[in-house]
Amino acid sequence: MSPLVPVAHRIRSPDMLQVLALFLMVLFFILAIRWPSGAGSNEAWFGLAPTRIALLTLTALGYGAAEAAAPRARRLATAGALLLFVVASAPFDAASYAASYPAAPLWWSATVPFLEVPAYFTMGVGLGRLAARLRVHTFLALLVPLFMVALVWLDVRFGLDVFDPLTAAVHVSWPHAAVMVALAAVGGVVHLRPRGRELEPASPGGDAA
Amino acid sequence: MLVYSGQVDALSQRGPRGRRGGSGLPRLLGCAAWLVVLALLGQAALAESDARVTFGLGGNLVAGAWNPLQVTVRDAPPSTLSLRIDEGDLVMGPRIVRYRAAVPGGRGVTVFDDDVYIPPFQNLTWTLDSADRVLASGSLGARDADGRPLQVVVSADPGAWRAAFDANARFVDVAASQLPGRAAAYDGVASLLVDGTAAAPRSEAVAAAAAGGADVLLIGQLPASQAGLDRLAGSGVSRLGAGQVQRLPAHAGAVKAALASWHPQDRAALVSALVAAPLVHAPRSAPQPLVLSLAAAYALLVVLTLRFGGTPGVVAAVALALVVSLAGWRLLRPPQPVLSASRTLMLGGGGLSLALGVEERLTLPAATVNVGVAARPLSVLPYRTGPDGTHVPVARWHGVALALRPSLSPSVLRFDGERLHNAGPAPLRHVYVVGAGDQGTLEPGASRPVRPGEEVAASPELDRLTALLPTGSALAEAPGAIWVALPPAAGQDGGTR
Numbered sequence: 001m002s003p004l005v006p007v008a009h010r011i012r013s014p015d016m017l018q019v020l021a022l023f024l025m026v027l028f029f030i031l032a033i034r035w036p037s038g039a040g041s042n043e044a045w046f047g048l049a050p051t052r053i054a055l056l057t058l059t060a061l062g063y064g065a066a067e068a069a070a071p072r073a074r075r076l077a078t079a080g081a082l083l084l085f086v087v088a089s090a091p092f093d094a095a096s097y098a099a100s101y102p103a104a105p106l107w108w109s110a111t112v113p114f115l116e117v118p119a120y121f122t123m124g125v126g127l128g129r130l131a132a133r134l135r136v137h138t139f140l141a142l143l144v145p146l147f148m149v150a151l152v153w154l155d156v157r158f159g160l161d162v163f164d165p166l167t168a169a170v171h172v173s174w175p176h177a178a179v180m181v182a183l184a185a186v187g188g189v190v191h192l193r194p195r196g197r198e199l200e201p202a203s204p205g206g207d208a209a
Numbered sequence: 210m211l212v213y214s215g216q217v218d219a220l221s222q223r224g225p226r227g228r229r230g231g232s233g234l235p236r237l238l239g240c241a242a243w244l245v246v247l248a249l250l251g252q253a254a255l256a257e258s259d260a261r262v263t264f265g266l267g268g269n270l271v272a273g274a275w276n277p278l279q280v281t282v283r284d285a286p287p288s289t290l291s292l293r294i295d296e297g298d299l300v301m302g303p304r305i306v307r308y309r310a311a312v313p314g315g316r317g318v319t320v321f322d323d324d325v326y327i328p329p330f331q332n333l334t335w336t337l338d339s340a341d342r343v344l345a346s347g348s349l350g351a352r353d354a355d356g357r358p359l360q361v362v363v364s365a366d367p368g369a370w371r372a373a374f375d376a377n378a379r380f381v382d383v384a385a386s387q388l389p390g391r392a393a394a395y396d397g398v399a400s401l402l403v404d405g406t407a408a409a410p411r412s413e414a415v416a417a418a419a420a421g422g423a424d425v426l427l428i429g430q431l432p433a434s435q436a437g438l439d440r441l442a443g444s445g446v447s448r449l450g451a452g453q454v455q456r457l458p459a460h461a462g463a464v465k466a467a468l469a470s471w472h473p474q475d476r477a478a479l480v481s482a483l484v485a486a487p488l489v490h491a492p493r494s495a496p497q498p499l500v501l502s503l504a505a506a507y508a509l510l511v512v513l514t515l516r517f518g519g520t521p522g523v524v525a526a527v528a529l530a531l532v533v534s535l536a537g538w539r540l541l542r543p544p545q546p547v548l549s550a551s552r553t554l555m556l557g558g559g560g561l562s563l564a565l566g567v568e569e570r571l572t573l574p575a576a577t578v579n580v581g582v583a584a585r586p587l588s589v590l591p592y593r594t595g596p597d598g599t600h601v602p603v604a605r606w607h608g609v610a611l612a613l614r615p616s617l618s619p620s621v622l623r624f625d626g627e628r629l630h631n632a633g634p635a636p637l638r639h640v641y642v643v644g645a646g647d648q649g650t651l652e653p654g655a656s657r658p659v660r661p662g663e664e665v666a667a668s669p670e671l672d673r674l675t676a677l678l679p680t681g682s683a684l685a686e687a688p689g690a691i692w693v694a695l696p697p698a699a700g701q702d703g704g705t706r
Contacts, residue, residue: 002520004520004523004524005520007523008515008518008519008520008522008523011515011523012515012516012519017512017515017516020512020515021508021512024508024511024512025508027504027508028501028504028505028508031500031501031504032497032501035494035497035500035501036494036497037497038493039490039491039493040491040606041491041605041606042494042606044494084515084523084526084527087526087527087530088511088515088526088530090530090531090534091504091507091530091533091534091537092504093534094534094535094537094538095500095504095534095537095538095540095541097538098537098538098541098542099494099495099541099542099543101543101546101573101574101605101606102574102605103574103575103605
């Protein structure tokens with residue numbers, strides 16, 4: 001079976017398709033308010049790129065947390081579908097980049113989401129499992145944005161350039177790239193490694209470990 | 210250094226002998242004495258490789274003008290002259306201008322000349338250093354940033370002419386040999402008085418001074434050795450470039466009257482008028498409705514493809530994203546990242562013109578704008594300059610206007626008596642005479658008298674310039690340049706004043 005089949009099946013599911021549609025709609029809205037209507041500098045990319053990265057990472061974190069207890073195949077399909085989000089939103093990034101002439105190189109803008117999405121998905125899985133172990137799985141909808149804020153706060157508090165996707169969206173950060181690659185690799189090992197016993201979906205009690 | 214090395218060798222040869230024959234204290238005293246001698250010889254060796262850096266004409270710097278810069282080194286290795294000029298203020302903070310030039314060295318005397326724009330500054334520091342040591346260094350403070358133009362006198366008795374100048378005038382006595390033959394070096398000079406009592410300046414230097422905008426006063430009957438200067442003055446007064454040369458009787462009153470009647474063109478204002486309207490415009494982005502329509506269509510298509518396409522739909526969506534990305538890039542990317550335009554005002558009289566060039570660059574990405582010639586930004590910006598060119602860091606989607614170092618070239622638009630003459634190979638369009646009006650087009654080689662015309666300048670740019678030029682000046686447009694022929698001076702053939 002082609003590896004694309006589960007991905008195609010996953011992205012066709014109503015929840016994912018609706019999130020994708022909402023995501024593209026937000027990008028369209030950002031483009032509408034940031035695209036210049038007359039002469040002058042084009043600042044569209046500076047609104048669009050951070051928004052795109054923030055939404056992609058938040059979505060990846062959320063899906064990772066929500067599917068922490070899902071079967072491995074399901075998680076892989078979700079991660080693949082999230083990478084399709086990156087591809088589907090790439091024309092927005094390319095078009096606004098072309099017109100804006102930002103200082104960040106194009107290769108950075110084009111590649112960093114492919115690192116961030118699996119990395120944040122992995123963090124999301126970890127967060128989901130931790131929440132299940134602590135029996136606070138019910139509060140995942142709150143924990144996911146809080147976790148994101150905490151990561152950004154860490155960067156701001158300690159002057160780092162490691163986790164904050166908004167900062168990394170507009171300028172090259174090798175520490176960020178290194179951490180994202182490491183997390184994505186960890187995620188790859190965790191998701192692809194055959195396991196003796198697949199996790200069952202989390203019960204309301206949250207005992208998923 | 211060679212002397213110093215020789216002494217070290219001598220000491221090392223004597224060392225064993227001293228150890229053989231001397232006792233403790235005398236030997237120590239002997240060594241100390243040798244050390245003192247060595248130190249003195251070392252100092253002498255350093256002094257031997259003499260280095261001198263001079264800013265301004267005869268060491269008189271004019272802030273806010275192009276100044277001659279001279280480095281003289283003797284028996285010194287190749288070195289680098291570095292200037293650091295802080296032209297900031299309390300409000301904007303430091304704005305650093307850096308100048309860097311390679312000074313060739315070698316045995317004997319080496320002289321390096323250049324013209325550098327020195328803005329009004331808070332401090333100016335300079336160093337001349339070779340690979341292994343600093344040959345010379347120094348600094349100037351804000352109090353040294355005198356912006357008053359120079360009144361230069363070349364005379365064996367300069368004090369005799371002091372009374373002819375205002376009490377506040379910057380009266381400087383300069384040797385003829387210190388007068389460079391470059392028009393830009395006289396940017397900060399208001400007048401040059403030569404009375405023939407001192408060594409004769411070179412005709413080229415005097416012509417450069419006049420063409421650069423100075424009022425050259427040749428006093429009395431110059432000696433035969435200085436007859437070349439007399440020829441510059443023609444029948445008594447003669448326009449040359451942006452300035453003039455006139456012969457005057459040896460009387461302080463006549464000099465005073467001549468200086469009072471001299472009204473040079475405000476060259477800084479003329480340069481500003483050239484860029485009063487932007488020469489380059491930022492490109493317009495693609496129309497918003499078009500971009501939004503395409504974006505909406507794409508978003509809808511990709512969602513539908515993923516929803517109904519199954520596995521082939523995933524492949525199709527990826528392909529669609531790639532194609533739309535490439536198409537969007539081709540459609541929306543401005544064709545050139547850096548836009549540039551230049552304009553030159555050729556301010557002329559008597560066959561020579563002072564070229565006042567401006568170049569405007571607009572960069573879409575943040576970049577360092579590089580101009581291959583000496584130039585200065587017309588706004589206060591940090592930049593680097595030197596004989597190899599000027600480099601200005603500019604933020605994205607910003608422009609910078611640069612004034613190029615003034616230079617000389619033959620005049621194309623000239624007054625031939627009371628007739629206008631086009632000495633160039635291309636037609637001059639929109640010829641306009643201040644006070645007489647539009648003169649139409651002047652074909653190559655054509656000459657015709659000034660006639661009354663419609664007193665409306667052909668373009669707003671010409672209109673801005675006419676307000677800064679004296680009545681009788683002629684202006685004309687040629688590709689990339691605006692030619693100005695200043696009216697013949699009063700007393701000159703064809704002069705009307």
